[in-house]
Amino acid sequence: MAHTWSNWSKTISSTPTDVATPWTIEALETTVDEAIAQCRRLKAVGSGHSFTSIAAANDIQLDLSNYTGIVTFDQHAGRVTLRSGTRLWQIAQLLAGSGWAMENLGDINQQSIAGAISTGTHGTGVRFGALASQVIGLEFITGTGQRLTVSEDQDPEVLDALRVSLGAFGIVTTVTLQLVPEYDLRTVEAPAPLDEVLDNWQAFNDQHDHFEVFWFGHDQNVQTKSSQRLPVQDRSPSPLQRAQNWVTDELVSNGGLALISQLGRRYRRLLPALNRYATRAWGSSDVTAHWSSAFATPRRVRFNEMEYALPFETIPDVVRELRALFCRKNLGSTFPLEIRSAAPDTAWLATNHSQPTGYIAVHQYFQQDFREYFAQIEPILRAAGGRPHWGKLHTLAAADFPALYPKWQQMLDLREQYDPQRIFANSYVTRVLGA
Numbered sequence: 001m002a003h004t005w006s007n008w009s010k011t012i013s014s015t016p017t018d019v020a021t022p023w024t025i026e027a028l029e030t031t032v033d034e035a036i037a038q039c040r041r042l043k044a045v046g047s048g049h050s051f052t053s054i055a056a057a058n059d060i061q062l063d064l065s066n067y068t069g070i071v072t073f074d075q076h077a078g079r080v081t082l083r084s085g086t087r088l089w090q091i092a093q094l095l096a097g098s099g100w101a102m103e104n105l106g107d108i109n110q111q112s113i114a115g116a117i118s119t120g121t122h123g124t125g126v127r128f129g130a131l132a133s134q135v136i137g138l139e140f141i142t143g144t145g146q147r148l149t150v151s152e153d154q155d156p157e158v159l160d161a162l163r164v165s166l167g168a169f170g171i172v173t174t175v176t177l178q179l180v181p182e183y184d185l186r187t188v189e190a191p192a193p194l195d196e197v198l199d200n201w202q203a204f205n206d207q208h209d210h211f212e213v214f215w216f217g218h219d220q221n222v223q224t225k226s227s228q229r230l231p232v233q234d235r236s237p238s239p240l241q242r243a244q245n246w247v248t249d250e251l252v253s254n255g256g257l258a259l260i261s262q263l264g265r266r267y268r269r270l271l272p273a274l275n276r277y278a279t280r281a282w283g284s285s286d287v288t289a290h291w292s293s294a295f296a297t298p299r300r301v302r303f304n305e306m307e308y309a310l311p312f313e314t315i316p317d318v319v320r321e322l323r324a325l326f327c328r329k330n331l332g333s334t335f336p337l338e339i340r341s342a343a344p345d346t347a348w349l350a351t352n353h354s355q356p357t358g359y360i361a362v363h364q365y366f367q368q369d370f371r372e373y374f375a376q377i378e379p380i381l382r383a384a385g386g387r388p389h390w391g392k393l394h395t396l397a398a399a400d401f402p403a404l405y406p407k408w409q410q411m412l413d414l415r416e417q418y419d420p421q422r423i424f425a426n427s428y429v430t431r432v433l434g435a
């Protein structure tokens with residue numbers, strides 16, 4: 001019976017002709033070799049957490065959820081090689097007790113390591129790159145069946161081409177990460193006036209290892225989240241900390257958000273009041289936790305998302321322009337905009353390629369149409385030189401990207417070399433990279 005796959009937000013689905021779920025490298029290689037020999041299309045899927053159809057397979061779906069775990073771990077140098085389907089939460093478990101940690105993470109940990117790096121998944125912090133910045137080696141099978149072992153020491157250019165590669169160049173079989181000594185994160189959440197944050201955007205980011213802002217477009221206040229890295233302490237969370245975590249993660253982020261989203265969907269005129277209420281309900285908290293549990297929060301209320309990477313210094317002006325738009329058009333969503341940052345990266349298709357980067361993300365409840373809302377905001381993000389997140393919704397196509405990515409032509413040449421038969425293409429890949 002045909003199996004229908006859908007992504008996390010339930011807006012993308014596909015019905016692959018066949019599904020391969022290899023447990024071993026031999027089975028994985030056989031799947032790829034047979035697909036090439038039979039001129040089939042093959043699409044790897046991680047955990048299906050992209051909002052675009054980037055992972056949708058119409059012919060063979062390569063489901064890597066069983067292809068997980070550590071291949072090698074150099075405990076002295078803090079270098080771990082993982083099978084490509086390993087989930088981020090599994091990595092934290094696998095590293096437990098080793099004294100090592102991932103350098104930075106985004107706001108969930110459900111993604112596979114290969115899926116996360118392939119779309120340029122990032123967290124926040126002006127001194128830290130995206131997840132792909134932690135990658136120092138890859139093993140890879142191209143669309144001609146070639147096995148590549150690429151490392152930063154021997155092939156830095158090829159590694160830069162493949163670290164963020166949209167699943168369009170071949171199948172990543174292993175990912176080697178450079179780890180850092182484990183750490184705790186002290187995270188303070190507090191409301192602040194929007195203008196104060198925008199006036200001091202650089203300083204807020206410089207002062208904290210990780211800084212992010214949640215802002216409902218109708219509100220003059222924002223919620224800030226600032227984290228500092230600390231040496232690991234030997235302790236478990238106090239009852240007060242556990243209670244604070246529960247209030248923030250469950251009551252406000254999930255339970256409250258679900259209720260507000262339902263209300264906002266039915267009674268649109270209530271949005272400004274609901275937004276102000278949500279910012280106030282968020283309140284303040286001060287929690288210290290081990291890195292393995294500090295970054296990610298549960299996301300039980302489904303949504304769709306668009307996110308653009310912008311030159312870091314443009315963020316205050318762009319947010320002010322968005323504020324004027326929200327006011328003029330009475331725009332709104334029950335989800336806040338999320339504003340983050342990242343250090344530059346040399347990966348060819350990294351959204352933070354070669355520039356300190358600020359990110360602006362907009363979300364819409366999954367039961368509401370996102371198109372009209374995103375369509376009002378996207379031109380402002382594009383006009384500021386924005387690059388869309390590869391795994392999140394946007395309307396750009398192949399002709400738009402050469403102006404945004406200096407290595408675009410080299411990337412197309414490499415794609416021609418690695419996937420001349422377009423084994424790894426699907427409708428999204430063809431739209432953004434061309435036929």
Ligand SMILES: Cc1cc2nc3c(=O)[nH]c(=O)nc-3n(C[C@H](O)[C@H](O)[C@H](O)COP(=O)(O)OP(=O)(O)OC[C@H]3O[C@@H](n4cnc5c(N)ncnc54)[C@H](O)[C@@H]3O)c2cc1C
Nearest residue numbers: 046047048049050106107111112115118121122167172391
């Ligand atoms: C609730 C939620 C929160 C999110 N938070 C963040 C965030 O904080 N920061 C951020 O930047 N993004 C975030 N995202 C987006 C998400 O991180 C990316 O879309 C990511 O790519 C999803 O990883 P995945 O394992 O689900 O990959 P999938 O969506 O399954 O696949 C993504 C791409 O990777 C390719 N791929 C997967 N495995 C392989 C392989 N072995 N070889 C070659 N190609 C492969 C697929 O073919 C596809 O092209 C979030 C998404 C959701 C739903």
